[in-house]
Amino acid sequence: MKKIVILLALMLMGATQIHADEGMWLPSEILKKIKDIQSQGFKLSAEDIYSVNQSSLKDAVVRFGSGCTGELISSEGLLITNHHCGYGQIQSHSSVEHDYLKDGFWAMSRAEELPNPGLTVSFLEYMTDVTDEVLKGYKKNMTEEKRIALVEKNSRKIEEKAIKGNANLQAFVKPIYYGNQYFLFVYKVYTDVRLVGAPPSSIGKFGGDTDNWMWPRHTGDFSLFRVYAGADNEPAAYSEKNVPFRPKKFFKVNAKGIKEGDFTMVYGFPGRTNEYLFSEAVKYTALTSNPHKIALRTLRLNIQREEMNKDQAVRIKYASKNASVSNAWKKWQGEAKGILRMKAIENKQAFEAQFDQWAEGKPEYEQVVERFKELYASIEELSLVNDYQVEALNAVELIAFAGRGQANAEKFYKDYYMPIDKASFIALYKAYDKNIADKFKSPYFKEQLQKYGSMENWADSLFTETPNLAMAEEIYQETNAWFKAHIAPTLLSVNKEITLLYRTYMRGMMEYNEATGGGKIFYPDANSTLRVTYGQVKGYKPADAIYYTPVSSLDGVIEKDNPEIYDYNIPQKLRDLHAAKDYGRWEVDGSVPVAFIATNHTSGGNSGSPVLDADGNLIGVNFDRVWEGTMSDVVYDPEICRNIALDIRFALFIIDKLAGAKHLLDEIEVVQ
Numbered sequence: 001m002k003k004i005v006i007l008l009a010l011m012l013m014g015a016t017q018i019h020a021d022e023g024m025w026l027p028s029e030i031l032k033k034i035k036d037i038q039s040q041g042f043k044l045s046a047e048d049i050y051s052v053n054q055s056s057l058k059d060a061v062v063r064f065g066s067g068c069t070g071e072l073i074s075s076e077g078l079l080i081t082n083h084h085c086g087y088g089q090i091q092s093h094s095s096v097e098h099d100y101l102k103d104g105f106w107a108m109s110r111a112e113e114l115p116n117p118g119l120t121v122s123f124l125e126y127m128t129d130v131t132d133e134v135l136k137g138y139k140k141n142m143t144e145e146k147r148i149a150l151v152e153k154n155s156r157k158i159e160e161k162a163i164k165g166n167a168n169l170q171a172f173v174k175p176i177y178y179g180n181q182y183f184l185f186v187y188k189v190y191t192d193v194r195l196v197g198a199p200p201s202s203i204g205k206f207g208g209d210t211d212n213w214m215w216p217r218h219t220g221d222f223s224l225f226r227v228y229a230g231a232d233n234e235p236a237a238y239s240e241k242n243v244p245f246r247p248k249k250f251f252k253v254n255a256k257g258i259k260e261g262d263f264t265m266v267y268g269f270p271g272r273t274n275e276y277l278f279s280e281a282v283k284y285t286a287l288t289s290n291p292h293k294i295a296l297r298t299l300r301l302n303i304q305r306e307e308m309n310k311d312q313a314v315r316i317k318y319a320s321k322n323a324s325v326s327n328a329w330k331k332w333q334g335e336a337k338g339i340l341r342m343k344a345i346e347n348k349q350a351f352e353a354q355f356d357q358w359a360e361g362k363p364e365y366e367q368v369v370e371r372f373k374e375l376y377a378s379i380e381e382l383s384l385v386n387d388y389q390v391e392a393l394n395a396v397e398l399i400a401f402a403g404r405g406q407a408n409a410e411k412f413y414k415d416y417y418m419p420i421d422k423a424s425f426i427a428l429y430k431a432y433d434k435n436i437a438d439k440f441k442s443p444y445f446k447e448q449l450q451k452y453g454s455m456e457n458w459a460d461s462l463f464t465e466t467p468n469l470a471m472a473e474e475i476y477q478e479t480n481a482w483f484k485a486h487i488a489p490t491l492l493s494v495n496k497e498i499t500l501l502y503r504t505y506m507r508g509m510m511e512y513n514e515a516t517g518g519g520k521i522f523y524p525d526a527n528s529t530l531r532v533t534y535g536q537v538k539g540y541k542p543a544d545a546i547y548y549t550p551v552s553s554l555d556g557v558i559e560k561d562n563p564e565i566y567d568y569n570i571p572q573k574l575r576d577l578h579a580a581k582d583y584g585r586w587e588v589d590g591s592v593p594v595a596f597i598a599t600n601h602t603s604g605g606n607s608g609s610p611v612l613d614a615d616g617n618l619i620g621v622n623f624d625r626v627w628e629g630t631m632s633d634v635v636y637d638p639e640i641c642r643n644i645a646l647d648i649r650f651a652l653f654i655i656d657k658l659a660g661a662k663h664l665l666d667e668i669e670v671v672q
């Protein structure tokens with residue numbers, strides 16, 4: 001009897017609990033999860049993760065620029081992030097005479113470290129729940145417009161109060177759970193951040209777009225910077241007199257290594273996830289939006305690739321553009337596949353049916369499911385028009401440039417190649433003509449097309465020897481004005497209603513979970529705020545009869561090495577080190593570990609995040625996810641979703657043996 005009861009309890013738990021590895025947790029709320037984190041092997045406390053009274057792990061994690069994460073790894077302000085996060089800075093210091101992208105860069109003394117105007121590094125001072133203050137003055141039945149205005153006004157007041165005129169601080173009030181709760185985040189922002197080191201792209205971007213979003217991976221995706229401060233250790237504008245920043249906390253490096261099953265924690269700034277979407281939205285993403293956007297980008301990528309293969313100069317011009325067009329293109333494919341494979345649409349529909357049943361007789365919730373269906377149906381076509389506005393009409397470089405008022409003209413023309421843009425215009429505008437219903441098409445577009453008779457003729461008038469900027473600007477203004485006047489208003493107002501409905505739905509899901517004994521602990525969607533996620537080093541099965549083991553090594557780099565293929569052509573020195581097995585203290589089983597995968601729930605923005613072991617020491621630097629698991633921004637599958645991290649020992653090996661930058665190694669505290 002007793003046995004049966006226990007078994008039943010276990011079964012129930014299994015059916016209702018979310019998987020341990022899913023979730024991006026707010027550090028200040030980590031107490032809710034600490035028991036589970038510790039039960040998975042973590043040896044520190046909640047206070048060690050986040051504290052406002054003592055130094056904690058959070059003090060070593062920074063927001064790097066606006067889209068990445070970085071972490072401090074020495075008492076003298078040394079910072080590590082991804083190569084692809086420092087790419088812009090590395091590029092900006094490069095020229096034909098010293099091409100740091102191609103050859104790498106290593107400052108051999110502090111004096112050689114290179115300043116980067118505009119680059120910031122932000123430390124979170126504290127975060128706190130300010131829901132009551134944000135909603136002060138709110139009355140039930142207030143219109144959404146009034147509520148938005150109130151939230152705005154109160155938020156600005158809270159932010160001002162938080163920074164008290166201190167120019168080194170930044171404060172942001174942000175909603176979580178669709179505005180059911182609000183948090184204040186206060187950052188200290190350092191602006192003197194210097195480039196210290198970067199491997200050649202043939203290591204830092206090894207595998208290029210072919211290996212991007214994929215496992216097995218062999219990319220040495222890291223770069224080094226140093227944070228500088230005034231004599232008082234506070235932020236200061238760049239000055240030769242500035243001194244290396246002394247952080248409250250920096251990570252020691254664990255060089256003892258990792259193995260399958262080991263505990264891991266990722267601490268960083270994921271950008272945007274949508275884990276609580278209604279089924280219709282997931283369906284739109286997987287079946288309509290992603291396929292159309294993928295098709296449009298395929299057109300551009302094919303055109304770019306063809307021209308890049310013909311001419312080395314064109315290849316350089318379009319390297320970075322091509323990488324960014326390709327990055328989302330590849331992710332959307334994995335995401336759509338993953339959503340379908342997981343049957344996420346059907347599963348959501350089944351949940352919604354249950355929710356709807358439960359909601360019966362509860363005035364707050366009983367209309368929610370029905371209303372979602374109506375609202376999503378009412379904007380399905382318009383959403384596609386929106387996708388085409390962004391990914392087709394405005395994706396022509398010349399038209400976007402003219403639309404921006406020709407800002408940064410020098411930079412624009414430096415990386416511009418008209419034959420690519422012209423062919424893209426023809427292909428993209430034809431796709432718009434074909435796939436957008438006539439009634440939603442801009443009348444200007446239709447008139448022009450009729451006037452010129454064909455897209456090719458129209459293109460001949462636009463892409464003249466010196467590009468016809470007046471025409472480009474007219475196209476931009478006309479099609480966007482039409483969009484703004486006839487498409488956007490409905491989209492905006494319905495989307496506002498949808499957001500409002502999500503606020504109710506979110507509360508409903510929480511109540512439902514409570515009422516049905518679900519035992520699920522919710523986590524807020526990523527919103528570029530600091531989060532903790534934890535899991536373990538673990539392989540996965542991408543397809544039938546294949547199992548991927550979780551650690552890659554230098555031997556794999558050598559297997560992929562190919563002097564004929566740009567993205568796989570490693571520096572000769574790395575070949576030599578391998579041939580001589582000159583690995584020093586970084587050798588493991590006759591090779592050097594390069595990257596590993598784990599079950600941490602990460603997203604875009606987590607690039608550069610520290611991957612920590614059970615003692616809070618650094619074992620890796622996060623940089624990507626596996627392709628089969630890229631739907632994790634919408635639905636997480638513990639069987640398949642994996643983050644990809646650089647093994648910190650590969651970075652140390654490169655710094656030590658390839659760069660010979662012993663002075664940097666000396667700064668880093670290695671636990672071996």
Ligand code: ARG
Pocket residue numbers: 084208209212213323324326327604607623624625
């Ligand atoms: N997939 C990585 C993340 O989404 C970006 C890697 C950048 N490299 C590239 N080959 N595009 O940002």
Ligand code: ASP
Pocket residue numbers: 067068602603604605606607623624625
């Ligand atoms: N590569 C991404 C980044 O740059 C990380 C990810 O999407 O997993 O943030």
